[in-house]
Amino acid sequence: MKINTVRRHLRESFKSLGRNGWMMFASASAVTITLLLVGVFFVIILNMNKFASDIENDVEIRVHIDLTAKEADREQLKSQIEQIGQVKSIKFSSKQQELRDLIKTMGNDFKLFQQDNPLYDVYIVKTKQPTDTPKVAQKIQKMDHVESAIYGKGKVESLFHVLSISRNVGLVLIIALLLTAMFLISNTIKITIFARRKEIEIMKLVGATNWFIRWPFLLEGLWLGILGSILPILIISSGYFYLYRLVAPRLHNQFIQLLHYGPLIYGIDGLLLLMGVFIGIWGSSMSIRRYLKV
Template sequence: MKAKTIGRHLRESFKSLRRNGWMTFASVSAVTVTLLLVGVFLVIMMNMNKFATDIENDVEIRVHIDLTATKEDQQELENNLRKIPLVESITFSSKEKEWENLVDTMGKAWSAIGDEDNPLHNVFVVKIKNPEDTPTIAKDIRKLKWVHSAEYGEKKVENLFSVLKISRNVGLVLVIGLLFTAMFLISNTIKITIFARRREIEIMKLVGATNWFIRWPFLFEGIWLGILGSFIPIAAVATGYYYAYDFLVIRIPENYFLSPLEFSPFVYQVSLLLLLVGVLIGAWGSFISVRRFLKV
């Protein structure tokens, strides 16, 4: 396509936006409302996905070493643990350290008991590359020599993985459904605009204009509608997340494993995504809507 032709199509798209002021306002409003819903839902779902990932990554297997194991036996066990392909890291925690952690949790009244006789085991804390493989790896670890027990929360962890999987699938379906709803609303709004100009299209067809020559101005018009309609959602989502992020960060403990996605670059990524979605659904809506009027 020649630059002169592109310029002509752009000018026609701008003229159409001005001539059909109320229809332009209706289309932009439809884009704004739907993209605002998409933006808010995306922010919520992406943060929920991060929380789910953080929870999964926090799952670990605590391998309690047999009380009769010597240092050489512990080293042998550690070597065998490292041979397991899906193991990401292994951290040793002595029974003295385990008792300190227990006292911190239960209270200082327990410290006197530990001074006399510490009943706890030395522990290897094992992290798995894929948290969903935790149950399988735990079963393999229990078969190793010098392992007293291997604990990871059993039913709670398995139920957690099931809930996270379902929530992610439901979230994905809702986002896709919301996007299709946005496309449907925008397509119908733009269709009304094009319907008001159907005679203009018929005349252009009768004088020999090609389908794409007629289609391009409407396509550009849909793109402008998508861009204009994305401004308010981008500003609203960015501003809202800025204050929400500050509110949450202040109230979440510094070393807590759950935290929201950082404002930057997350907000810029969502803003770009909303702009692209606005452009795509605007262009798609125009493309679909003008097609039926090209059959003269």
């Protein structure tokens, strides 16, 4: 494509935006509203997924070692647990440490047990995949010198089931919202192009090629996508910035955390810009196709 032709297409696309100001405003508004909804939904879903991952990673197996087990028995048990393929890490906590943690959590009343500590030495086991926790706990429970392998049986399985459903529902909703956005924006742009069908027909009748006609409309879709994505990017960036400053300190030292501002927002901003450009160009391309058949 020649430089002069490129300049002509760019010039015509900008002129068209000015001539059809209200229709362009309607199209850009449709892009803005849709991308704003998509962006907000992405922020919510990604943080929910982060919460789910934090909860899953907090699941652990507490292996209570038999009170009669000697040090050699404990080492042998540790070796057996490490040989389980799904095990990620194993940490030893003595009964003295367990009592200190209990006093710190529950209060000084439990200092009475310092003279005669009734607690167990414990191995704290984490699996590579949190969903493997029940299977690993069952294997450990059958080993020698194991009093019990506790992981929250029943509750953990229910938790994993709920988290799995939440992720699947979130994915379906995102896809549905994106398809709805493309449909709405395509129809809005189609109305814009319908108002200019005579212009397209005249250009065809005087010998213009399909791509010569199509390029200015594709560029209009590009500008509409960019314009429509600016406001959602600004709103979501500033909104999440203030939300993060408000909520993050309150979640300090908690096992669930908000996603860090920078990586999340930069990713979503780039995604919204790309989506705006893609939807604008795609909508223009789909809408103009029927009017090129003269």
